[in-house]
Amino acid sequence: MASAIRKQDFTRLTPYLWEIPTSFQAGMRVPVRLYADERLLKAALGDKSLQQAINASMLPGLVSHVTVMPDVHQGYGFPIGGVAATRLPSGVVSPGAIGYDINCGVRLLSSEVGLEEAQPFLSDLATALYRNCPSGVGVGGNLRLSAKDLDRVCREGSQWALKNGFANEDDIARTEESGRIPGADPSTVSPRAKQRGRPQLGTLGAGNHFVEVDVVDEIFDEQAAAAMGLTVGQLAVQIHCGSRGFGHQICSDYVREFQPAVKRYKIQLPDRELVCAPLDSPEGKRYLAAMACAANYAFANRQIMAQHVRRSFEETLGGRVADWDLTQVYDIAHNMGKIEEHRVEGELVKVCVHRKGATRAFGPGYEGLPEEYRSLGQPVLVPGSMGTASWVLLGTEGSMEQSFGSTCHGAGRVMSRKRAKKTVRGDRLKAELESRGIHIRARSMPGLAEEAPLAYKDVDAVVEVVARAGIAKKVARLRPVAVIKG
């Protein structure tokens, strides 16, 4: 399981940036750059994640370097915590380098509810959230989408949610791409994907997805926190989920379709999960159009989940606290392929940025940001492991210069699921977290054990690295008071 790569194989570019040169292994087209301190470097060397980054560096059409974030861990082909940009038009798009859960991401809602006034109702709030946010395997939501409705969700994303009463204008403005990726074409999506997608809109799913009620623990940037509505001692809510079976099926379909395509385009790869096709090829264009459908579905999904959360706040806190409204801070993807322009060696280049377990982190001045954030930079949401801190950050000029406008996405696993299940008992973990004042509602105890905090890296250390490296800026730290697991 351990990596064959050693510390001495890296060149240390800065105290927090390490590079594996192209001379390290035949076939590498660009270097691999890892953000880490000594401890996180050691953790990254503990599994195959860096070999996976080296494999990713063999994709045709890459620009500059493959970036690896400090929360990196082994995935299934492309490392989780990886960023790779391929040049348009002839560079490739790789569905596996974006992932099965297309537009898995995080939404943060802020409130005016103080922890003290909410304390007597937190257990009821956790129960209401668990009841109102459908979770679990194949569990459908309350919506029954027609085939035409699903096509509209594919094209319109959060805008569909707005038209159907699940959103307000501020929610949309404070969502990446206003909750709608252009170029979605439902005709590129298989009937099976649609069959899986129709019943699942507005559901959490399982795995590491969650709804979490947090309290703002510490502020590091008063101006930015004020713009985001974050105040120490007040509640906020994170929603972590994606495109459900719809996105999983779309990725599966295209990974399958691309298997013969790589042969057609004479592309040699070290791992079949990295299959790809040129961005300007019929296959590449079809995948991007289908991926946009899944991305829009995921934006709508988190939007509807936000309404479930608002209803839960109303049911349990309405009339009991002064103001129980929830305001969207931001919604951001961390599994996505995006067509963007970046400056590389002084030249403005149009690229497809593959972010898998990495968050877009655009710096100040980006026109797509709502006015209140434009001079600050784009909010970045970094959930920690269950029971530990989460972070709100900002994108920076440094992230634009160094990492294709990207930064970390979480704590990052360090222990296998198998070992976590052997080491931790879900019921004991639940009791321990409850004794620390964190209300837990979870469907599966083994599932809870797999997500135990000891299976993850220290999120504070991860954030410290990206902040010191200049690819994000700290705004606020959150700590959990209620966790709802799928």
Added chain:
Amino acid sequence: MYEELEHTADWALRVQGRDLPALFKNAALGMMELSGVQTGDEPGEVRQIELQAVDTESLLVDWLQELLVALELEQLAFREIELQITGGKKLVGTFQTVPIISIEKPVKAVTYNELLIQESPDGLEATVVFDV
């Protein structure tokens, strides 16, 4: 016939079988066990399945993906699996469905990550990585 391997983020399963049908069957049973599927006793219908793929590894992915979708969409598991595989690229078979009482955790997708069906002292062996 199958064992869970260490994998940081996902689930990995080493599967063995004396021949391809046995390997495919064991992979299916392993996927169900990893997901923590609990089934009822009442047998369902017998289903026929026919798949064609570009190579044997793709056929294995397609087979597991078919079952994964039945698990998710219809809440059905499967037993009495009988398969015939010809030329390594075509699968024909039957399995009996059985209703699921509960699942601990679903598989999102079956991946091609390092997937290679190889000969082993006892027949055939493959490692399958599942996205969870």
